[in-house]
Amino acid sequence: MPRTAPHQPCSILVADDHAVVRRGLRQVIAEECDGAIVEEASTGQGVLDAVRRQDWAVIVLDINLPDKNGLEVLKDLKAMRPALPVLILSHHAEAEYAARAFKAGAAGYLTKESASEELAVAIRKVLAGGRYVSPSFAEQLAGRLIGERDTLPHHALSDREHQVLCQIAQGKAVSQIADELALSVKTISTYRARLLEKLHLANNAALMRYALDHRLVA
Numbered sequence: 001m002p003r004t005a006p007h008q009p010c011s012i013l014v015a016d017d018h019a020v021v022r023r024g025l026r027q028v029i030a031e032e033c034d035g036a037i038v039e040e041a042s043t044g045q046g047v048l049d050a051v052r053r054q055d056w057a058v059i060v061l062d063i064n065l066p067d068k069n070g071l072e073v074l075k076d077l078k079a080m081r082p083a084l085p086v087l088i089l090s091h092h093a094e095a096e097y098a099a100r101a102f103k104a105g106a107a108g109y110l111t112k113e114s115a116s117e118e119l120a121v122a123i124r125k126v127l128a129g130g131r132y133v134s135p136s137f138a139e140q141l142a143g144r145l146i147g148e149r150d151t152l153p154h155h156a157l158s159d160r161e162h163q164v165l166c167q168i169a170q171g172k173a174v175s176q177i178a179d180e181l182a183l184s185v186k187t188i189s190t191y192r193a194r195l196l197e198k199l200h201l202a203n204n205a206a207l208m209r210y211a212l213d214h215r216l217v218a
Helices: 017-031 045-051 070-080 094-103 115-127 137-144 161-167 174-183 187-201 202-214
Strands: 011-015 037-041 058-062 086-090 106-113
Touching: 011 017, 011 045, 017 037, 017 115, 037 045, 037 094, 045 058, 045 070, 058 070, 058 115, 070 086, 070 094, 070 161, 086 094, 086 115, 094 106, 106 115, 161 174, 161 187, 174 187, 187 202
Parallel strands: 011 037, 011 058, 058 086, 086 106
Antiparallel strands: none
16 A cells, blocks of 8 residues: 555544554554554543643544443543544454444444454545545445345344443443443343343343344454
8 A cells, every 4th residue: 555644744542442552553653654643541530631732633432431332431521622523443343333433433443353454545535624434434334225135133232232232242240331331220221121122031041142143243
């Protein structure tokens, strides 16, 4: 891929809870975008604080952060800076998370496996005012539009329901999920009941199996 510089030096914030991943992303950006100034954040709160401090050209945001789900951070960012382009980075398959990310306001979605090849292209695309959709996800969207793929039950879940499903699938207790999401145990129990009803399942074991079968969790 040819080395291409942005029209002017730009500030890019890379947010991921793994230092090795952040270093790798910085290296890709340095090699492909001359003059880019790259800083790092390791938590959702760190991202929000950084955006309050200064303007950024692009945010590269991991979907899994230790203190806050990346989609929730994305929604907060769009409320603060509606025009700020945010590229979501995830190890989750595009089929399960990209649509939710775009609906929440993402300018692009990349899997970590493809980031080294696609990140520079995605940054240039969003800096030019566009949105980045990978070729594989574009094919999935086309398939859905022409009816090649039926809608699965979990596609109808709200973002919060989807988040609770993934937490249950990771073996977390209701009380632990409540603590992590800053919600009451009663509220999480209500979400669990909705999940069982919407997915037509009987118990937590079935929820875990469903999530694994559909690659909602690693």
